[in-house]
Amino acid sequence: MEKDEAIKLNNQLCFSIYSLSREINKLYRPFLEELNLTYTQYLVMLVLWEKDSCTMKELGDSLFLDSGTLSPVLKRLTKRALTYRKRDPDDERRVLISLTEEGKQLKETAAEIPGKLINKSGLSEEEFSKTLFDFTNLLQQIQQANTE
Amino acid sequence: MEKDEAIKLNNQLCFSIYSLSREINKLYRPFLEELNLTYTQYLVMLVLWEKDSCTMKELGDSLFLDSGTLSPVLKRLTKRALTYRKRDPDDERRVLISLTEEGKQLKETAAEIPGKLINKSGLSEEEFSKTLFDFTNLLQQIQQANTE
DNA sequence: CGCAATTAAATTGTGTAAAATTAAATTGAG
DNA sequence: CTCAATTTAATTTTACACAATTTAATTGCG
Numbered sequence: 001m002e003k004d005e006a007i008k009l010n011n012q013l014c015f016s017i018y019s020l021s022r023e024i025n026k027l028y029r030p031f032l033e034e035l036n037l038t039y040t041q042y043l044v045m046l047v048l049w050e051k052d053s054c055t056m057k058e059l060g061d062s063l064f065l066d067s068g069t070l071s072p073v074l075k076r077l078t079k080r081a082l083t084y085r086k087r088d089p090d091d092e093r094r095v096l097i098s099l100t101e102e103g104k105q106l107k108e109t110a111a112e113i114p115g116k117l118i119n120k121s122g123l124s125e126e127e128f129s130k131t132l133f134d135f136t137n138l139l140q141q142i143q144q145a146n147t148e
Numbered sequence: 149m150e151k152d153e154a155i156k157l158n159n160q161l162c163f164s165i166y167s168l169s170r171e172i173n174k175l176y177r178p179f180l181e182e183l184n185l186t187y188t189q190y191l192v193m194l195v196l197w198e199k200d201s202c203t204m205k206e207l208g209d210s211l212f213l214d215s216g217t218l219s220p221v222l223k224r225l226t227k228r229a230l231t232y233r234k235r236d237p238d239d240e241r242r243v244l245i246s247l248t249e250e251g252k253q254l255k256e257t258a259a260e261i262p263g264k265l266i267n268k269s270g271l272s273e274e275e276f277s278k279t280l281f282d283f284t285n286l287l288q289q290i291q292q293a294n295t296e
Numbered sequence: 297c298g299c300a301a302t303t304a305a306a307t308t309g310t311g312t313a314a315a316a317t318t319a320a321a322t323t324g325a326g
Numbered sequence: 327c328t329c330a331a332t333t334t335a336a337t338t339t340t341a342c343a344c345a346a347t348t349t350a351a352t353t354g355c356g
Contacts, residue, residue, distance in 0.1 A: 067306065
C-alpha cells in the first residue's frame with residue numbers, strides 16, 4: 001500500500017476493530033440494561049458463573065484486566081449483592097471473590113442473552129462460529145506480538 | 149450450541165473482539181507514546197490529516213463518536229497546539245476544527261506507524277488486507293442490526 | 297534464619313465512552 | 327413572519343482502562 005493510503009483512517013485495522021468492538025457492545029446494551037449490568041460487569045459475571053469463586057488474580061487473568069480496573073467493578077457488584085469478597089486465609093494477599101445466591105440466580109436470565117444476540121446480529125450459526133474462531137486466532141497472534 | 153456452552157466467556161463474540169481491540173491498542177501504544185498521543189487522539193488526527201479541517205459533527209460521523217467524547221479530546225489537542233477551533237460564521241452552532249502547522253507536520257512522523265504496526269503484528273500484507281476487509285464488512289452488518 | 301525481592305490488591309490520576317441535560321442557533325410548518 | 331421543533335456542541339455524571347504508586351503478605355536466596 002502507498003504510504004499516503006496507509007495513513008488513512010479507513011485503512012487502519014485498529015479503527016475497524018475498535019469500531020466493531022463498540023458497535024457489538026451497543027448490540028448488547030439493551031439486554032444488559034434488563035439485568036442492570038454494565039458490559040464489564042457482565043464479563044466478570046460470566047467468569048464467576050463458570051467457577052462460582054476465584055481470586056482477583058484469576059479473574060484478571062481470564063479477562064486480561066488488572067486490579068486497577070477490577071477492584072472498583074467488584075466493589076459495585078458486591079454493593080449490589082451479586083458477589084462477596086473475603087481474604088484467602090491461606091494467603092492473606094489474595095482476595096476470594098464468590099457469587100451470592102442472587103448472583104447465581106442471575107445466570108438463568110443471562111443464559112438467554114447469547115441466543116438473542118446471535119439472532120439480533122443477523123449472523124448465521126456458522127458465520128458466528130467462524131467469526132469467533134477468526135477473532136480468537138487473531139487475538140492469540142497479537143498477544144504473541146505484544147510479548148516479543 | 150448448548151445453552152450451558154453458549155454462556156461461557158470464551159464463546160462470547162463480544163469478549164473476543166473486546167480483548168482484541170485492547171490488545172491492538174496495546175500494540176500501538178509504544179509508537180503513539182513517541183508522538184505523545186493517546187489512541188483516540190491519534191484517530192482524531194487521522195481524520196484531520198485527510199481533511200485539514202472539519203466540523204465537530206463531521207469528525208463524530210467519521211469516528212462514530214459524539215461531542216461528549218470528542219469535546220474533551222479536542223480541548224487537549226488544542227492545548228497541545230496541534231489543532232485550533234473556531235465557530236463557523238455561516239452557522240454559529242458548528243465548530244470548525246483545523247490543524248495547526250505543528251499538527252500538519254506531525255503527519256510525517258505518524259506516516260511511519262502503519263508500516264511498523266503491520267510488521268510488529270506478524271501479519272502478511274494479504275492477511276492484513278483480508279482481515280481489514282472482513283472487519284469492515286462485519287462492522288456494517290452490526291451497524292445495520294443496531295439501527296433496526 | 298533474615299531480609300531483599302516478589303506477588304496480590306487497592307488506590308490515585310488521567311483519559312476516554314456513553315447517557316442525559318443544557319444552551320444556543322437554525323429551520324420549517326402554519 | 328413566528329414560534330415550536332430540530333440541530334450542534336458543551337457539560338455533567340457514571341463507569342471503565344491503564345499506568346504508577348502504595349501497602350501488606352509471602353518467598354527464597356545467602
